[in-house]
Amino acid sequence: MRKFLAFGVVALFMASLFGAGFGMAAETLPRDETIYTANSAPPTNANPFSGGNIIGIDGLVFEPLFMLNFMQSKLVPWLAAEGKWVDSTTYQVKLRDGLKWQDGQPLTAEDVKFSFELYQKMGLKKYEGLREIKVVDDKTVQFLFSGAPNVWVWNQNLFTTLIVPKHIFQNLDPNKLKTMTFLGDQKKYLVGSGAYKLKEVVQQQKAILVRNDDWWGNKYFKKPAAKYIVQLYVSSNDQAVNMFIKGDLDVGTYYMDIVSAKQKNPNIVSWLDKYPYFPPVVPVVLYFNTQRPPMNQPAFRRAIAMAINPYQIVNQGPISDVPDQTPLGAIMEPWKEKIGVKKLIDQYGWKYGDIADANKILDQLGMKDTNGDGIREYNGKDIVLKFYTCAGCSDWIQAGEIIANQLKAIGIKVEIEKGDWTNFFMAHLNSGDFDLALHWAGTFKPDPYSVYYSIMYYKNSTDKGSANFGNYYNERANELLEKLAHTPVESEQINYLKELTKIWLEDVPAVPVYMGTLFYEANQAYWKGWPNAKNPYGVPIFWPGFGTWGTALALLGVQPAVTPTTTSTSGTGTTTTSGGSTTTSSGSGICGPALIVALAAVPLFMRRRR
Amino acid sequence: MGFKKYLALKTGVYLITFLFAVTLNWLLPRLMPGNPIEAMLSSNLGLAPGEKEVLMQYYSQLYGLDKPLWEQFVNFWVNLLHGNLGYSILYKAPVTDLIKHALPYDIAILLPAIALSWIVGNWLGAIAGKNKRYDRYTMPVFYFLASMPYFWFAMLLVYFVGVRAGWLPYQGAYDPAIIPSFSWEFLSSFLKHWILPFLSLFIVMIGSWAIGMRNMIIYELEADYIRYLEALGGSEKLLTKHAYRNAILPQVTGLALQLGLMVAGAIATEIVFNYPGIGVLIMNAALSQDYFLLQGAFLMVVISVLAANFLIDIIYAFIDPRVRTSYTEG
Helix, strand or coil: CHHHHHHHHHHHHHHHHHHHCCCCCCEECCHHHEEEEEECCCCCCCCCCCCCCCCCCECCCEEECEEEEHHHCEEEECCEEEEEEEECCEEEEEECCCCECCCCCECCHHHHHHHHHHHHHHCCCCCCCEEEEEEEECCEEEEEECCCCCHHHHHHHHHHCEECCHHHHCCCCHHHHCCCCCCHHHHHHCCCCCCEEEEEEECCCEEEEEECCCCHHHHCCCCCCCCEEEEEECCCHHHHHHHHHHCCCCEECCCCCHHHHHHHCCCEECCCCCCCCCCEEEEEEEEECCCCCCCCCHHHHHHHHHHCCHHHHHHHCCCEECCCCCCCCHHHHHHHHHHCHHHHHHHHCCCCCCHHHHHHHHHHCCCCCCCCCCCCEECCEECEEEEEEECCCHHHHHHHHHHHHHHHCCCCEEEEEEECHHHHHHHHHHCCCCCEEEECCCCCCCCHHHHHHHHHCECCCCCECCCCCCCCCCHHHHHHHHHHHCCCCHHHHHHHHHHHHHHHHHHCCEEEEEEEECCCEEECCCEECCCCCCCCCCCCCCCCCCHHHCHHHHHHHCEECCCCCCCCCCCCCCCCCCCHHHCCCHHHHCHHHHHHHHHHHHHHHHCCCC | CHHHHHHHHHHHHHHHHHHHHHHHHHHHHHHCCCCHHHHHHHCCCCCCCCHHHHHHHHHHHHCCCCCCHHHHHHHHHHHHHCCCCCECCCCCCEHHHHHHHHHHHHHHHHHHHHHHHHHHHHHHHHHHHHCHHHHHHHHHHHHHHHCCCHHHHHHHHHHHHHHHCCCCCCCCCCCCCEECCCCHHHHHHHHHHHHHHHHHHHHHHHHHHHHHHHHHHHHHHCCHHHHHHHHCCCCHHHHHHHHHHHHHHHHHHHHHHHHHHHHHCCHHHHHHHCCCCHHHHHHHHHHCCCHHHHHHHHHHHHHHHHHHHHHHHHHHHHHCHHHHHHHHHC
């Protein structure tokens, strides 16, 4: 009886095991022709529209008219050879020569028109003011607007709208498209124009892209070096660190102690070759609830800005860099130079860590400590500010504690409140129920307009910038943003941005406290030439959905570190690349578990009759 | 006749339980504070000005969350009866697909771990119950095993067997360079990756089964019928046989519940070994309020727990004559 049971269990197990992998071709990918990346969410969907979770579906398989290089805040012509405003309401795109789909059909202006209209039909995008899309000839499309559109939003549409083949997608119901995964039987619709095709998705485990050797771009750009790009599902940082150290992962966006990782594996590189190593991108800003007294007074906000010392935060707090006083990040350096940010800061800015002057301002405002408890009073009450953050955001908590200390020096007490992200932190921010909070949702934007808009625009409680948590309101800023939105002329844009920066520095809607970094690590053992600060040709964000932000540019730009040797793809010799030493010491490999089993069997021999 | 009535009664009770449990599974996630669509979009960094509102509308419509709650409830049952579990908010894929691809890996680990630990645990426990000397030094071990968290033992295995000794791979279900296939290469890689997660569950589970069995055996060996049998001169083998049969009954119930809960996955093991499976899916679904995946996953749990219990009810009628007679004669 017991034997039968055991046998049945083993049989069931074997059956389920075979069931899991049944019906797929046997293949091992050669290590030196494959880029391994990873994501903390499993690949389950290759839908180019509704944000699938496979890296490169946007950018490598399907392509936009322009790519964004987020690290430089600039657009890179891709399918488009050029795009310009021929007048204030007409945007014209000229496509490159020789564009074609992966099935050999030519990619024409009709496809562009179809794609933009499809996004609209699905309800995924509303191109504000777009009246008509006119196909002038095979290579020219004109977007006709009724009135001058928001040029910045339009620029974002240029790299977030993917061009899909009309001859395939016109047969699909736009409503069904919303929930299609494009895996399994639906994979046949996944005909893009890009440098890679989706080879296979092992559901919830990995996605494999294979190079499209017949790519139109070989003529314009370098032919991509990697034959395969594999996206693994690695949910924990610790696992990712182990895999990087062992060399199983080539590139990824995971938090790790990069200094110690580099010691263990010198092939690991990141954006900078010195501290903080990780790419500093945009500042994390300290929001004030500008509708609550005393934070509704610009002078009070300025005093707090002066009391904050970013150098101390960078030294003792999260991995970061020192920000300047504007919300424009390190990625917007070209813009900042044109705006003349340095001069504006000298003229209108403050000095960080200037306790004496901060105290002076607060004294002038009449907020004095009359009862001698070390805390200033405002209208007879102690100034106690509540700093809200999320319980898992250790970097923000760290920074918050340092800020609380720094503000203690000017007689302001800060209490830190923690909770979960959605229902506590974001709920408090969105309802304006907080005093202070850190966030970078407003600064992580591809252009300066979007930064200022999301933090400073305010019409009413529903019509406001998406990251204007403090409900900052300034009529002049609204006006400037309105004008800035509708002018494609750069000199005018710069003038408006100058004034917005000036308002920012004088009014202090929020204070940049440190330059937040992205996590980025790459392994040079198999692939070299990863983008870095000296050569920022691509973007170090290896998350799904950022392909056209420049991840695709990065993956297309790497070069093999070793000259590829031809390995047979079906041989048995190339089995184990991970598990490193497993192959060498497999003789003793069975010993460990066997020992444990043997220990469990000891009682057998101990058995004695009663 | 009696047995048929017994079956009918049980089926009725299980059907009501099923309806009630599934309704609760539908309702509870929706009573959580917050809006999953809003949460999804608020963590999406790459949105252009004004895009959030457009997407809010798009996703609310897509998931039918813009409709009143009663209509959502009706739609849920209509879809369920059509075999449609919905479309996951978090993973953007049909829930059936997600479960179908994750579950086999859990079963491959959990079924052998539960079944073998049950057999081995009962056997070791039975020996401990009979043999005092053996009992004295194995019980602390059993208690130690039973009170040990799965994830902790798993991490020990990863560190000592995987990292330090390098004997076995400890990450993923098979080598990352292999595409799953019905080949020797894949199977051997799969088996190598299977050993550590299996052991991490198997060894820890042994403890609690053994403790339960040992206590039952001691209790049964003291029972009057055994003493009577002993007085009649029954052999030790006979005594043990009778005691064992009675002692195993509660353990069978425990086994059924464990097997029923198998479809909820082994979250800790999956995380530590980066093993694909449904546990992590459910955890993430709960964290991001993915109503549809939660409903689907818990539906599986409800079905399998009920099925296991139903099965046990029937098996009991066969293996426990007392249950059988109470129904056939009553």
